[in-house]
Amino acid sequence: xxxxxxxxxxxxxxxxxxxxxxxxxxxxxxxxxxxxxxxxxxxxxxxxxxxxxxxxxxxxxxxxxxxxxxxxxxxxxxxxxxxxxxxxxxxxxxxxxxxxxxxxxxxxxxxxxxxxxxxxxxxxxxxxxxxxxxxxxxxxxxxxxxxxxxxxxxxxxxxxxxxxxxxxxxxxxxxxxxxxxxxxxxxxxxxxxxxxxxxxxxxxxxxxxxxxxxxxxxxxxxxxxxxxxxxxxxxxxxxxxxxxxxxxxxxxxxxxxxxxxxxxxxxxxxxxxxxxxxxxxxxxxxxxxxx
Amino acid sequence: xxxxxxxxxxxxxxxxxxxxxxxxxxxxxxxxxxxxxxxxxxxxxxxxxxxxxxxxxxxxxxxxxxxxxxxxxxxxxxxxxxxxxxxxxxxxxxxxxxxxxxxxxxxxxxxxxxxxxxxxxxxxxxxxxxxxxxxxxxxxxxxxxxxxxxxxxxxxxxxxxxxxxxxxxxxxxxxxxxxxxxxxxxxxxxxxxxxxxxxxxxxxxxxxxxxxxxxxxxxxxxxxxxxxxxxxxxxxxxxxxxxxxxxxxxxxxxxxxxxxxxxxxxxxxxxxxxxxxxxxxxxxxxxxxxxxxxxxxxxxxxxxxxxxxxxxxxxxxxxxxxxxxxxxxxxxxxxxxxxxxxxxxxxxxxxxxxxxxxxxxxxxxxxxxxxxxxxxxxxxxxxxxxxxxxxxxxxxxxxxxxxxxxxxxxxxxxxxxxxxxxxxxxxxxxxxxxxxxxxxxxxxxxxxxxxxxxxxxxx
Ligand code: SF4
Ligand code: SF4
Numbered sequence: 001x002x003x004x005x006x007x008x009x010x011x012x013x014x015x016x017x018x019x020x021x022x023x024x025x026x027x028x029x030x031x032x033x034x035x036x037x038x039x040x041x042x043x044x045x046x047x048x049x050x051x052x053x054x055x056x057x058x059x060x061x062x063x064x065x066x067x068x069x070x071x072x073x074x075x076x077x078x079x080x081x082x083x084x085x086x087x088x089x090x091x092x093x094x095x096x097x098x099x100x101x102x103x104x105x106x107x108x109x110x111x112x113x114x115x116x117x118x119x120x121x122x123x124x125x126x127x128x129x130x131x132x133x134x135x136x137x138x139x140x141x142x143x144x145x146x147x148x149x150x151x152x153x154x155x156x157x158x159x160x161x162x163x164x165x166x167x168x169x170x171x172x173x174x175x176x177x178x179x180x181x182x183x184x185x186x187x188x189x190x191x192x193x194x195x196x197x198x199x200x201x202x203x204x205x206x207x208x209x210x211x212x213x214x215x216x217x218x219x220x221x222x223x224x225x226x227x228x229x230x231x232x233x234x235x236x237x238x239x240x241x242x243x244x245x246x247x248x249x250x251x252x253x254x255x256x257x258x259x260x261x262x263x264x265x266x267x268x269x270x271x272x273x274x275x276x277x278x279x280x281x282x283x284x285x286x287x288x289x290x291x
Numbered sequence: 292x293x294x295x296x297x298x299x300x301x302x303x304x305x306x307x308x309x310x311x312x313x314x315x316x317x318x319x320x321x322x323x324x325x326x327x328x329x330x331x332x333x334x335x336x337x338x339x340x341x342x343x344x345x346x347x348x349x350x351x352x353x354x355x356x357x358x359x360x361x362x363x364x365x366x367x368x369x370x371x372x373x374x375x376x377x378x379x380x381x382x383x384x385x386x387x388x389x390x391x392x393x394x395x396x397x398x399x400x401x402x403x404x405x406x407x408x409x410x411x412x413x414x415x416x417x418x419x420x421x422x423x424x425x426x427x428x429x430x431x432x433x434x435x436x437x438x439x440x441x442x443x444x445x446x447x448x449x450x451x452x453x454x455x456x457x458x459x460x461x462x463x464x465x466x467x468x469x470x471x472x473x474x475x476x477x478x479x480x481x482x483x484x485x486x487x488x489x490x491x492x493x494x495x496x497x498x499x500x501x502x503x504x505x506x507x508x509x510x511x512x513x514x515x516x517x518x519x520x521x522x523x524x525x526x527x528x529x530x531x532x533x534x535x536x537x538x539x540x541x542x543x544x545x546x547x548x549x550x551x552x553x554x555x556x557x558x559x560x561x562x563x564x565x566x567x568x569x570x571x572x573x574x575x576x577x578x579x580x581x582x583x584x585x586x587x588x589x590x591x592x593x594x595x596x597x598x599x600x601x602x603x604x605x606x607x608x609x610x611x612x613x614x615x616x617x618x619x620x621x622x623x624x625x626x627x628x629x630x631x632x633x634x635x636x637x638x639x640x641x642x643x644x645x646x647x648x649x650x651x652x653x654x655x656x657x658x659x660x661x662x663x664x665x666x667x668x669x670x671x672x673x674x675x676x677x678x679x680x681x682x683x684x685x686x687x688x689x690x691x692x693x694x695x696x697x698x699x700x701x702x703x704x705x706x707x708x709x710x711x712x713x714x715x716x717x718x719x720x721x722x723x724x725x726x727x728x729x730x731x732x733x734x735x736x737x738x739x740x741x742x743x744x745x746x747x748x749x750x
Contacts, residue, residue, distance in 0.1 A: 042699025067478045070455040074700040077667055093450040093458065094475045099507050103477065106500065113483070218450045218473040220462060248424060248696055252459035255419040256466060 002061035002119055005054040007156065008072070009186035010091045011064050012208045015108060017131035019120030024060065027182070028053045030160025030272065036078035044071040045272025046244045049158050051075040055082055062118045064111070066091045068216040069249055087114045093218045095210055104205040128200040132191055145169060148290050151177035151236035153227055153257065154243045155215070155250050156186070157270070161242065164268070164275045164283075168240065171287045177234035179227055180242060181214075188212055215249045223253075224260040231261055238264045238290045240283070245271045264290065297339040297559060297622075300325050306342060318348060318579070320355040327354045333406040337727075339622045341562045345586040352574055352583050353565055356393065359575040360441050363391045369519050372443030373572065375457050376476065378641025379659040380447055380512060381572040386532030387520040391575050393440060396457070397568075398433040399426050402724035403617045411436065412724075418463065425456045425695040426616045426724050434467055445519045446471045447512055452478035452665040455696040472515050474508040476659055477501055479666040491661040492643035494677065495670055505656035513652070529651035535577055537644050542584040543570050544642065547634070549591050551682040555604035556630040557594040558587070561621040563631055564614065571641045607744045608632030610684035612675060612705060613692055617726040620690070620733060627737035628745075632684040635675055639663050668701040672708035679713060686744040687713075688737070691721040716743040 003024040004016050013023035028049035035052025037043060047069075054063045055078070062085040065076040076088040090107050092100040116122060123131070150173045157164075157180065168175065179185055189211035195203035213223040231239055239261055243250035251269075258265045266286040268279055298306060307315075307323040324347065328335050332354060340346060364370055371392040373380040384392035402412050403426075411432025412422070418435070420428045433439040448461045450473050464471055479497050482488035487499040517524050546566060550558045558566075566587060573580040606625075610633035615621060640661040646654040663671040679687060687709045691698045706717045718740040720733055 037700075038703070040699050040703075042694075042696070067452060070453070070458075070696040071700070073452065073478055074668060074697065077669060077704065078700075081669075088478065088480065090451075090477050090480070092475050092477070094473050097511075099504065100475065103475070103504055110483070216458070218448075218458070218462060219465060219471070221465075246423065246696070246699075248455035248459040251423065252420060252463060256463070 003059055004062050004064060004115070004118070005057065005060045006064040007050045007054075008064075008066040008068060008089070008091070009181055009188075009212065009214070010066050010068060010208055011089060012108070012188065012204045014128065014131040014135045015111065015123075015204060016115065016120075017134055018123035018127040019112065019115040021061070021115055021118065021120045023135075026050060026054055026057075027156075028158045030158025036082055037075060039272075042246055044069075044244050044246045045270065046156060046158060046247070047071040047075045049272065051078055055079055055084055062086065062114065064089055068093075068214070069247070071246070085114075085118060087111060091209065091216075093216055095217050101202070101205050101210060104209045105201045108201050108204060125197065125200050128204075129196050132196055132203075146172040146174045148173050148238070148287055149176040149234070149236045150174065150290075151179060151231050151234055151239045151263075152183065152242060153179045153185075153239055154181070154241040155247055156181040157242055160272075161270050161275050164242070164279065167276050167280060167283055168287075171284050172291060173287060176236050177230055179230050184230065185212075185214060215253055220253075224256060227257060228260045228262065231263060236263060238266065238286060240266045240268060240286070242268050242270060245269050296342050298342045299339060300328070300336050303340055303342070303347070307347070310344065315344065318351070320351050320358070321348070322351060324350050324354075331405045331408055333408060334404045334618065334725075337619055338561065339559070341559050343590045345583070345590040346558075346562050348583050348586060349562060349565055352576075352579060353568070356397075356574050357440055360391060360393060363575065364441055369444040370441055371516065371519065372440075372446040374446065374448035374461055374471075375453050376449040376659055377638040377662065378571050379509075379655055380449075382532050382536045382645065382655060383509070383513060383524065383529065384516055385535070385573065385577055386528045387516060387522060387524055389522070390516060390520050392572055393443075393575055394572050395430050395433065395440060395443070395446075396427060398430040398439060399614075399616070400618070401429050401433065401439060402426060403619075406725060409436070409438070411439075420460060420463070423694050424460065425454070425692050427457055428460055428694075431460050431463060431467075434464060434469060443469075445515060447474060447515060448472070449474055449476045449659070451475040454664065456694065472512065474512055475504075476508070476662070476665050477504060479660050479662075479670075489657065491657045492645065493639060493661045493663075494674060495661055495666060497657070497660045501660060502653065502656045505659055506652045509652050509655055509659070526651050529655075530647070533645045533647060533651055533654060535581075536573075537647065539570055539573065539577065539581050539584060540642055540644050542581060542588060543567065544644075546584060546588050546591060547642070549588070549595060551608075551632045553591075553595045553598065555598050555601060556606060557591045557598070559621070560611070560624055560629075560631045561618060562587070563634070564618070564621055564636065567634065567636055567638075567642065571638055604630070606630040607741045608683055608685045609740070609744075610634070610675065610679040610682065610687045611636075612687065612689040613637060613698070615690050615722040616692060616724045617722050620720075620722045620726055623726075623730065623733055624688070624737055627734060628741040629686075629688070629737060633675075633678045633682040635663065635671070635678070637664060639674065664697065668697075668704045669708065671701070672705040673712075675705060676709060676712045679709070679715065684715065685747070686740050687715055687717045688740060689717065689719045691719055693721055693723050716740055716747070
């Protein structure tokens, strides 16, 4: 089965499955492989890692990027420049209007044409319904054997940055909530099954766009409400926010998130290198403060 | 050659006194440029200016916008803060008689103009918006201090295919008590095969479906403006607004053409940059914008006539990409032997004429989609190449904007395209809001570009 690579939470895996193709949500290695995007100041290390890896991975039939940030939108150009089959999914930043829903739906239709061009089959309602049952995504599991309950939030993370999770565990943390884009913020809302039967594309748009809180949406107040509620329910005693250097979207939200949360927040920026040496002392100090 | 006669601020004071003695008739916002220094515009002390009466009015007009906004409010007009789209929403707002529109984005230049004395970057720092963001973070400081523009009655902001810096900073405004009406500008994509496409001002194309979508978004903005103005913004009023905007854009087009193509440069780069900025939102007075530009045109035409039979000024013709955070860099550029032969200060779509043979919102949707920043970097680079060729540029200078989310990826793409398509020398510089400490570096790079281009002139 042909593999379709993507990274954004706004790309519905079900839509790819319904076309008879394999969704391949890449978690980039992080130690950015060589590729079209150069290592240069001002470039988000996550975007670079994703673009370079997907551009060089074997067995990838097509790559989907989204417009949710300027960096990914421009990263798409580096992939097309290489002549790789790729698709730029126009995810509206606005989400409350009917026109935004319609734009998302029209992008699904356009994506369908792209997938068919790669050998996918045109899906019918049954195929979409089956795909929704088949995919049922689950958030990443909680981790760590320590005593201090902690929550994570922020953007996605690479495999390299998973080392921070080990560090948190080592320093006494136990992650009870992963509300990052690699965790809960990357999981679509529950599908409206009535809509799945009557208007499946709308059902996808609702689950992946209208009701999925995210930092890039305008307005994004629901993200803050969502995080506050999740953190409270998780009984975490602190939150670690992970964001990439040059990611303006997460960076600008840090003070608002701090204000919205009932517990202390530690803001960590990831630079694409091993995150442990840079952050060991800060994480230890944060844990001591909470302990 | 204009640069020999550029004046320092002190020299302008003397010239102003002389012109006054000769009976200079000034507009209501007139006066010596130096009076703005007393109001905090300290950077003016370090700049060199064109010596003409027309340029004096240009500067005074630019530097008195805040007064005009406050006067408009006193007279009962409503103030629209329009953000990010650069050029489209003001055309709509000014089509209603009791609205004035301005760009809070213009605070971008306050750290330079006030030599950081306004403390706006410090306010932004305190709000967590540090120098990893572009200078537009000064806008956040300006909203907090309320010292640089009146509090808008309505804020509208385009989102979607915009830079992350702006989108992220604008999202902080509601939390500071400023409600925002967001409207979506999608990433302009190439029409698919068999998809209906429409031509946009400036030469690009977009799928017709995207134009329809943007027109719908502008309908939403129209409703907001009508509610604020308590009157209807019908197509007749919009068409009249477009016609007026086009008069301004045509004047600017002629001015640019003359400045870029005359044998000797008839207007300094700094004044040309300021003139282009007027087209974005008319500096809060459309009629006066037109008058200021037409006076500049008259001045430039007469200079070109008097240049006849004179040889080329020998300066290197350079296409300039992106605005500079420090205006002083434009003076330096000319001191290094350059002159402008084309510009893309991020708002090329605000200079292109808006189609007048279409339904007005359709025309404005096409204009908004023509924004070089909502399309691909490759398309922007291609337009830069076309324009550079049209104006006979011999080199291209890319001025990176510190912290800007698009520059790191786009600048190299533009540089590569220019080198490949036009075989012109390209240099990249980065200009911070105050570039004094970097002048030697900037000078070296500009001189190197000029020298390389000059060497290529030789047979
Ligand atoms: S981490 Fe931020 S800048 Fe990087 S790709 Fe994600 S949203 Fe874009
Ligand atoms: S300079 Fe660039 S990054 Fe800054 S607001 Fe303008 S377009 Fe955005």
